[in-house]
Amino acid sequence: MEYRINLAPTTWPSDEKPQKKHGVVYKTIKFLTFCLVGLFILTWILSSQAVFSRGAFGQAIGRLPVISQFRIILGDEDNLAGAKDDRINFLLMGIGGAGHDGALLTDTVILGSLKLSTREAALVSIPRDLLVKIPDNGFQRINNASAYGDVNDYPDGGAALAAKTVADAFGVSVHYWLRIDFAGFRKVIDDLGGVDVVIDSDFVDEQYPTDDYKVQTISFTKGKEHMAGERALQFARSRHGNNGEGSDFARSKRQQKIIAAVKDKLWSWKIFLNPNKAYRIFEAAQDNIQTNVAAWEIPQLINLAEGIDFKNIKNYVLDDAPGGLLKSATTDEGAYVLVPKSGDYQDLQYFAQNIFTMKEIAEKNIRVIVANGTAVDGLATYLTASAETMGFKVERIANSANQNFEKTVIYDLSDGSEEEALKFLKNKFQAHTSKELPEFLVPLTYRQKENGETEKIEASFIIVAGYDRQDDIRAINEWRAKQEAMSQATSTNQINNN
Missing domain, CATH: 3.30.70.2390 (Alpha-Beta Plaits)
Structure with missing residues (x-):
């Protein structure tokens, strides 16, 4: 048996269109639908007031059960670790990961702080050669902490041990930490569709490492550039650039630019209005990331980050420059390290605090x-x-x-x-x-x-x-002694060559 269905709409004379008659059930459903939509809009408004208002009204409605649920969805920074002290500290770490020499050693260590009351932010770049006491491992370079944690099955992984090490050395709590390897970094940037970065000056790096343990030449031109994952990684990692871009300070500033660019991209309407895309981005990189940020804390942190002026972040670099807090030293095993210039880690703690x-x-x-x-x-x-x-x-x-x-x-x-x-x-x-x-x-x-x-x-x-x-x-006398020793060595070499 064949059934034929006419898909063409039925036409009616303009003056003979049938009048629909809706029953009680239809009217009831329609009324409830309007009520639910209105309730949702009202709840959203009140929840926003509860989240973002510090006044008595916002605090009062924030105690309502339904509102408390929306507070979690919208993000209430008061629930974040460190919020009661008006300061949230976080540690960002980068490692090479599988396929790289020293895969678990941290290539980048940045201690960041957010002051909630003023929406200020500061970043401190910590040199990987800084000598610190790693729990249960004695004094070692700080970039070893992450590796020791992974190898020795430290609770929550190597990133957690690195965070503990930094907290002990600098005398501040590290509330949140995140470690990402190079592959994860590239994935995040690529899945975001790349990031836009303003390059301050032209520079060339002729010693940038390749994946097969060789070197290559990379270059950047002053101006705005749209960077994919690999390009952004090169921009953040470059250590030997000319034109003033070969210092740790310049490198940390470039890393700050990448962080700001990622933040801007996450808050673009294409990502913000497409939660599935944001989820896929972080899901794809989860095998390359260690972090203690809980899922329920992500909305709060995103909301907090939106209020931070990333262009006015104060950026510090710990180094052994004149007036810096560190000085170079050599261990008993002959390894180059950096230590507090005063010999007292309290100077580092005073700085961080x-x-x-x-x-x-x-x-x-x-x-x-x-x-x-x-x-x-x-x-x-x-x-x-x-x-x-x-x-x-x-x-x-x-x-x-x-x-x-x-x-x-x-x-x-x-x-x-x-x-x-x-x-x-x-x-x-x-x-x-x-x-x-x-x-x-x-x-x-x-x-x-x-x-x-x-x-x-x-x-x-x-x-x-x-x-x-x-x-x-x-420190002045030590510096002079080194200069004299270098001068004598140079003179001796010249005499021997003659």
């Missing part, structure tokens, strides 16, 4: 004068580098007419308007403070301009270095 204070100081452009109150040549210059690392702007470096200062002294010229900065300097340098400037230091507050005229220096503080700066004095 006060990172937002230093950011505020830098933004306020607080000016200081640094003077040498001792006969140790170079002490004021050394202290200047340290002050600049902390965010202060040094207007003048000079010698004090009186060079018998046993204790470092900070003279307050701000009439008490920079109390927080003064407190910070006092604690950092373990110095005395005074509001009365001795007469022999008054000339330091003036300088001669190029036209011969004298001008008053607008500074908030004068820091006079004393003989109590023993760690600095020791």
Whole structure:
């Protein structure tokens, strides 16, 4: 039997269209549908108020059971670890992964911090050669922590041990951590459709490593570039670029650009309105990632990240440059490492714990004068580098007419308007403070301009270095000894060659 179905719509004379008559059931369903839609819209609005409002109304409705569920969906940062202390710390790590030399050693270690009340962010690039105490493994380079954790089945993996190591060394809690290998990095970028990155300057790296343990030449041109996964990895990893791009500082800045570009892409409408795509991106890379971020925390973290101004992130690099916190050293086994310049890890901890204070100081452009109150040549210059690392702007470096200062002294010229900065300097340098400037230091507050005229220096503080700066004095003497040894070695080689 053949059934024929006419798919053509039935036509009716305009004045003879039948009038549909809906029964009680239809009207009831329609009414309930409107009610449910209205309830959803109202709930969404109230939930948004509960999540984003700090007022009494938002807090009151946030206690309703249905609203509390939407708070989790929309993201309530108050539930995040560290939120009660107004600071969330996270650790980002990159490893080579399978097929790379030293597959489990961390190639990149970045300690990040978010201050919830001000929506500020800071990133600290930690050198992989930093000597730290790894739990149950003694003092080792910090890039070994991740490998030891994986090999020795540390709970939650090598990334967790690396996070514990960083927390112990820097005296801050590491609330969240994420480790990704090169393959996972490429996958995420490619699945996002690439990222747009602004390159600040042209540079060439002729020593970029290949997967077969050789080197290749890569280059970048100033301007905006759309980068796929492999290209973005090259941009983030490059260590030997010319034109000022061969330093750890330049490398960390490029990594910051990649982080910001990924954040912007995640918040683009194509990804935000397509949750399946976002899910597939992270699902595809899950075999290449270790993290302690729970699924329910992802909406909160995404919501928090949206409010962060990534263009104004304060970026720090720990290194052994003059005024830096580290110095180079050699272990008993002959390995090159970096250690705290003072020999005390409390300096690293003070730095990490006060990172937002230093950011505020830098933004306020607080000016200081640094003077040498001792006969140790170079002490004021050394202290200047340290002050600049902390965010202060040094207007003048000079010698004090009186060079018998046993204790470092900070003279307050701000009439008490920079109390927080003064407190910070006092604690950092373990110095005395005074509001009365001795007469022999008054000339330091003036300088001669190029036209011969004298001008008053607008500074908030004068820091006079004393003989109590023993760690600095020791570092200066060590540096001089190394320079002399190098000079003697060069002279000896020249004599032998002749």
